Ligand code: ADP
């Protein structure tokens with residue numbers, strides 16, 4: 001526990017200007033105005049903002065804050081902040097601490113250095129941040145952090161929060177209309193709930209600093225595999241080493257103070273890989289909290305002498321890291337709309353939402369895939385540890401039977417999931433109505449869906465924007481089909497609609513093993529898209545149906561889509577360009593130095609031997625020198641090729657063509673070079689390699705201990 005707190009409930013949210021603090025410190029009408037604005041998704045007027053600002057400042061100053069910052073999420077995928085102090089000179093050489101409603105509500109950071117994808121010319125530097133009252137402000141490192149949205153001078157969204165809020169609002173309205181039609185008239189709000197499982201690696205900070213690839217690219221670009229990787233599966237859920245446990249404890253404490261409900265922690269499959277999961281929250285807050293979590297992971301790791309790697313594939317040959325997006329819908333009457341209940345076959349409301357989601361994932365599979373497409377995640381999707389690049393849905397045995405029975409008009413009312421007895425003295429275990437399927441990219445897990453494609457470093461906003469909007473679209477189609485049906489015919493009409501939807505979208509449901517080649521072939525037969533890389537996936541953004549989805553629901557304007565498309569490709573190109581330069585740099589400078597030093601050492605050893613014992617053979621030494629010399633020759637050819645192709649790549653004007661070239665040519669040149677270096681590394685003793693090896697990074701928590 002932290003020094004000043006004695007219990008977790010006392011510690012939790014102690015640095016957050018949350019609901020309880022607001023209730024205590026705000027005049028009742030102001031508090032109610034805020035609650036109403038959050039519920040209705042409307043903005044607040046300036047008099048309310050002034051009162052809130054005064055209370056916020058007073059509270060923040062008590063927590064030690066001297067500054068405030070509008071905290072936003074530009075399209076870099078990271079967060080951004082610019083701090084202003086509360087001081088206001090009084091004219092007599094002293095200062096007051098001031099903070100107005102105007103400062104709370106609106107900020108004007110210089111936006112010119114954030115990616116805009118052509119939305120803004122560089123001379124139009126002005127951008128605005130706008131207070132998001134639905135995500136609580138908090139104090140961190142002496143500043144009051146105010147969650148905000150970020151837009152250009154012309155009002156176009158330049159961030160990830162704005163479209164996320166828009167999409168949640170759209171889904172709320174669509175879900176409400178359907179619920180009201182089905183007779184659930186007491187519901188006045190539907191929220192999207194999200195729980196992000198966050199995977200990460202921890203390695204010794206000193207190791208990290210010695211590897212240019214980790215420092216510049218976040219992933220290793222070369223390194224021979226150690227004799228043992230993850231094949232024994234002895235790390236998964238293994239005993240936490242004390243240094244890791246201490247780190248995790250500290251992380252929990254920091255997150256709890258900030259009101260992030262960190263709940264679960266464990267070792268993951270790959271050596272040096274771990275996971276944390278929070279209790280789910282409303283999507284906007286869950287997204288902000290996930291950003292804070294990623295920041296805290298890095299900060300607390302550093303304090304403990306570790307570097308936290310959030311890259312999707314920091315090491316070749318072992319699992320990469322994801323961010324599983326657990327997603328559901330909850331009403332303000334407290335009901336989870338994806339709870340199947342005891343008899344799902346009879347639960348019309350559940351079936352309406354389930355089939356809308358099935359249709360959404362099928363109709364917009366390409367767009368969903370694109371929402372998680374990054375250079376880092378490309379190394380993960382389709383590898384044999386992560387979901388394949390093909391999107392399919394797992395619903396489990398019971399729901400599968402329910403879907404079948406509806407399709408075939410059979411009666412099916414029985415739920416399953418009986419009680420299991422393991423041994424007489426052990427408690428009876430209730431069986432869940434779905435088993436787990438770890439290989440499905442989009443799995444129903446009891447009362448929520450788990451989208452497993454998002455990469456570990458991605459903003460949680462990205463997949464949820466698409467998911468929310470696509471589901472809203474399908475619910476709207478349902479509503480249009482049902483709105484004029486007379487009451488007495490409604491039940492039948494709903495049933496028919498559910499049945500037709502299942503029939504139309506059956507191809508997306510797949511309950512088998514998603515990692516097999518057989519499934520990839522089957523998916524192709526079913527006509528499901530298999531988008532391998534960012535340049536392929538990016539094209540989805542520009543497809544007519546996908547653009548229409550976003551534009552018609554007011555998530556993005558056409559301009560905003562084009563800008564996001566450009567940013568996606570630009571990011572991809574820049575990422576691989578930096579990787580190519582870093583790889584060349586590491587090979588020519590660091591690795592070559594190690595290789596030649598070792599060759600020289602072997603040569604000297606051989607000469608010495610010849611002087612002292614001229615009759616002894618030197619076959620081993622000669623063999624080493626010959627092999628390494630051949631490696632060196634190969635390196636020279638491959639380095640030239642990479643450098644030539646990088647030049648070619650940079651001369652391409654068209655963004656999409658350039659991105660494809662980076663994917664098709666540069667990445668494969670890089671992997672040819674890497675293969676050659678790794679083969680050579682396997683013949684060179686670690687003491688000659690001037691940076692830490694895979695073996696050290698993955699299996700040694702600290703340079704000098706196990
Ligand atoms: P597993 O690793 O078995 O998938 P975890 O417990 O690690 O499960 O993570 C499950 C995540 O799903 C948690 O973040 C949890 O809060 C979240 N979750 C549970 N119920 C819901 C829900 N109704 N809506 C959104 N997320 C949910």
Ligand code: MG
Nearest residue numbers: 197324450452
């Ligand atoms: Mg999971």
